[in-house]
Amino acid sequence: MRTVRYDNQTVSQIEYLEFIIRNLNIEILVHGRTRLSSDWLHDDITSPFHRLYFILGGEGLVYNSKESLPLLPGGIYFIPAHSTWSYRCEDSMDQFFVHFKVTLMEGVDVFEDCSRALKLDWPENRIRTSISSLEQKDLSGIVNFKSLLFEIISNLIVISAVDMIPRIHQIQKYKELFQYINCNISGELKVTEIVEAMKKSHSALYKSLKADTGFSIKNYIDKKLLDTSREHLLLTDSSIKEIADQLGFRDQYYFSRFFRKHSGLPPSAYRSRNRM
Template identity: 30%
Template sequence: DLRMIVSQNPGLNERVNRCQFHLVDSGQLEADSSWHFDNICSPFSRLYFIRAGEAFIVDENGKTRLLPGRIYLIPAGRNSHYCCPVTMQKVYFHFNLFLPSGFDLFEGLDTCLEIPAEPGEIERVYQLSDGQGLADALALRQHLDAVLSRFIAAGQLEERADGHNSELLQKLFALVYQKVTARTRVQDLARQLSVSGSTLSKSFRQETGRTVSEYLDSLLLRQACRMLLSTNLRIGEIAEKLQFCDPYYFSRYFKSRQQETPSHYRRRMSGSV
């Protein structure tokens, strides 16, 4: 008799869909000693495939030397100094690997991550990054996914991606993911989730150690930073999209958290590839 046997991996679909990859910027760089940036703290993580030369990334934990044949991951939110003594060639990718909470998987790591490139890998990435068609784009995405999986294994980051949250918090994350604005309020979210504000706040603090308001503020600031660096929108347009009452209030909000105005932040961070 013929029969059909189906074998499934419990939780596989959820794990595959848990993290959302978003490519912010990419390119190839041939740098000299003018590649020098201080106090760079990005709302996205960075992948560097070093082809030739050398450079350095310096942070509070010391100096990381960027060498040919190596791949480096600089986590989002890591305050660092970048310098190139002579010359360097690399392919770079600025990206976010978003967890359901809206935070980057690598955000908050206290060090840069480093792995060796496989034979021919860097040249292959150069070729794919020059591609114009969908096939090359998908092949590049597949390769970046594989590289990130190597970094997750090397950095023992599986627990970060597990996301053992209650159903209530999972619904909250889905509600605000990529949708938070200056007008997002805890009470409104609680109402949409059919719970009281106090119940939502208590559950959130118990599971995360922070308040809902702090979480929403962090998401809003990261969204503002990403829009300043990855779009050409004017400050007033960003303020409008994030539903601030006016550009002046948005600038005050941003400066109170970043210690610089949105326009200064955009100028200072531009070119830091």
């Protein structure tokens, strides 16, 4: 049996995967069934969340400059966050979609290093039964579908060859830091406030975090804020001012400057370009 090193111990791959699954948090942002036609035509879309497409009929295509992946009936397709893809449907397609986040313990994205679109083959009757029960909008249907998602994600972890061991060590070492930032994220959150809460010197924490992860506290704050901003822009109809208020920016102009600096586009242009 294959083994891996975790926490200075040799454990079986099954035990390692069980640990990951026990600590996974799946957040479904939006889901639904849609019947698409040739007007499903979107170029160079980048999203802050992962996408799953369950193809129930018809055909489509996702592609970028590196690869092309046909969307065929009976397949489950995973499109990772922060990667850029174009979407096509030549005729028609019956699709169930899920936009979601999957994190390990303190909000760290499991598929952060994955940029490839992936396909899973799954029993079609299981897919249709789970979707049908979810559409009933009762508790058992939600539980059934979330169970299916856990199975799908555990398979994606294996086939994408995501190595979670370094990330698990980082999360455990900086658990309090990540937890504080995730719970207090806002446009007004300062590094000095975080350092004081951690009761550590700024220089020591900066050097340690940078050496272990490659990013600084400010980098982590900005990334969390940017991802949350993108989610609001793509998944809600809130105005720019409302989003700025919800995320704790002093005003919408400060929010717009922040967003443009880190994404290269004004918030309204990002929404228009990437909303599907």
